[in-house]
Amino acid sequence: MEANEAKEKIEALRAQAEEHARRYYDEDAPTISDFEYDRLLRELLDLENAFPQFITPDSPTRRVGGRPSDKFAPVRHEVPLESLTDVFSTEELLAFGERIAEALPGDRQFDVEPKIDGLSIAVEYRGGVFWRGATRGDGQTGEDVTENLRTIRSLPRKLDNAPERLIVRGEVFMAKDTFAALNREREIRGEPLLANPRNAAAGSLRQLDPAVAAERRLDLIVYNIQLASRDYASHAETLEDLKAMGFPKVIPYRLYGSVAECVERIAWIGEHRDEFEYEMDGAVIKLNSLAQRQALGSTAKAPRWAVAYKYPPEKKPSRVLDIVAQVGRTGVLTPKAVVEPIRLAGTTVSNATLHNQDFIDKLDIRVGDTVWVQKAGEIIPEVVEVDRARRPEGTEPYRLPAVCPECGSPVVRDPDGAAMRCTGAECPAQQLRAITHFASRDGMDIDGLGPAAVEGLVNAGLISTAADLYYLEAQSVAALERMGKKSAENLIAAIERSKSQGMARLLSAFGIRQVGAAAARTLARRFPNIGALEEASFFELTEIPDVGPVTAQYLADWFASPQSQHQLRLLREAGVSFDSREEIADTRFAGKTFVLTGTLARHTRDEAKALIERFGGKASGSVSKKTDYVVAGEAAGSKLTKAQSLGIPVLSEEEFEAMLE
Ligand code: IVH
DSSP, X not given: OOHHHHHHHHHHHHHHHHXXXXXXXXXXXXXXXXXXXXXXXXXXXXXXXXOGGGOOTTSTTTSOSOOOOSSSOEEEOSSOOOOOEEEXXXXXXXXXXXXXXXXXXXXXXXEEEEEEOSEEEEEEEETTEEEEEEEOTTSSEEEBOHHHHTTOTTSOSBOSSOOSEEXXXXXXXXXXXXXXXHHHHHHHHTOOOOSSHHHHXXXXXXXXXXXXXXXXXXXXXXXXXXXXXXXXXXXXXXXXHHHHHTOSOBOOOEEEXXXXXXXXXXXXXXXTGGGSSSOEEEEEEXXXXXXXXXXXXXXXXXXXXXXXXXXXXXXXXXXXEEEEEEEOXXXXXEXXXXXXXXXXXXXXEEEEEOOSHHHHHHHTOOTXXXXXXXXXXXXXXXXXXXXXXXXXXXXXXXXXXXXXXXTOOBEEEOTTSSOEEEOOTTOHHHHHHHHHHHHSTTTTOOTTOOHHHHHHHHHTTSOSSGGGGGGXXXXXXXXXXXXXXXXXXXXXXXXXXXXXXXXXXXXXXXTOTTOOHHHHHHHHHHOSBHHHHHHOOHHHHHHSTTOOHHHHHHHHHHHHSHHHHHHHHHHHHHTOOOBOOSOOSOOTTTTOEEEEESBOSSOOHHHHHHHHHHTTOEEESSOOTTOOEEEEOBTOOHHHHHHHHHTOOEEOHHHHHHHHO
């Protein structure tokens, strides 16, 4: 590869790695599997090694983990929390063994441990009492998560016969069973599902509220003494001492005389991954003697005396029995392969996503095919490959249906993407979507009413529109499967509270096209309530900054529909507030009534009326004692005479304009 080309490639890989690292560490929401991420870093590292002139100190290959966030107090690690070098094959592993043999002739011992896919932390004990705990952060500085760590049962508060000073490194993880149960609960409450136990653990540990962290039932397994006022000769000795001090979960380890002898154990752990309570993404091979470790030292990023052997994500073949199109809550049709059940990464898999039509076309996946199904630490298994050699006779390419399987409406492709979407307004999937949107953060912000909860209520026949929410009774909600009295009462209370959200949220909750949260707020600043908005003329609406004729038309259409009117009536009767809680932008005409008469030179009647209303005033058609001003143009007639007789101030067009300045 030419230097130029390498430079470009390095920069592209770095940008990708940065982005994925940010998603992983800062947002706890990765979009690629850890295996893919490690591969990416490895490719970058190999290129940097071949072209060292392009290495920069801030390259992701030189850094460890994520930046500490500013939610928690920073903790400077007395002994840095180093990372590990990854190896992806037996050859690479043996090369590690050879490097060590060259540097350290003589006897050596290695230990093999599972590599737990959790969150690395350091816990400090003073006088045998738990004193402080911090996340790894960037390896030098982490976050103080002491209070959250206190909620972990496998973290002893007090140790037996501990050295005066002790810092132990370990992995906080969420057991696979706990993770599955947590996601089931989240589904019921309608909260987004967590991608994998690692993210669940990271998210839980970084909860600001320890009570929430406690509910998450995290676990801790320890695997290294970072610092101790006690002498040890080997790693195995430290692990035994940790057990003796009372750590209930110390990393399981086995010792071998050479790296070559470790291979079998590594393979065994890989094959039995399912049986461990935690997720693992590899095995760690470490030199046992602490003196030898010291002699080898570390590179900028990782110790020379250990490596992580990464297992590829588990993949198994199965047969496609059927392909079905599922209509999601947003109306998108997602093709799913129904496969012969297989055991994969600890669960039975009988469905695997095929993503979209483009993906099916690319792999040419057909009913009857033998496919490879993969679960890369994520919750949804996916088809990753087709075994063409095993395709039976007479199969046909698969196409998503042209009409929605739920409601029969036409399905159209999104203009800017691969998604195929149902167009039916009455589609049950779309109705679910409308109610979910109503309750969402952009709408009425009803706690605990996410997609799954809405689906439960609709399926049980308790609601069919958003307005029905306000007529729910705790008793019937509590009778729903997996709901319970307490959650039902909480839900009803949240719905009740939402009644006073006010016009802006309510308007945004309706999901009128083009009227999102921002436009809804603009409208709520302009009109005192939903009723006033409904009565506004088309021209008045288009006069409002950011509301064009298209939005004005959508608003008009929405108010004109009988369904909307029915919904509005139900909401009003339930006591939902239609009033604006926004500050009305400029209220100089508030409480003032204007009457327009004659022909104005620079404004039509409608325009002048809109201007009066924009500033909070009212435009009326006839003059009475309640009229505050009459604006008189050319050829004004009886209204002008009446105003004069009642002594009401009469304004010329110029005077009226001056009031608007
Ligand atoms: S030893 C200096 N042992 O893997 C040695 N790490 O990729 C430090 N991990 O940040 C690590 N299980 O969070 C070690 N048995 C184990 C481990 C382990 C999981 C994590 C740890 C580290 C990451 C490195």
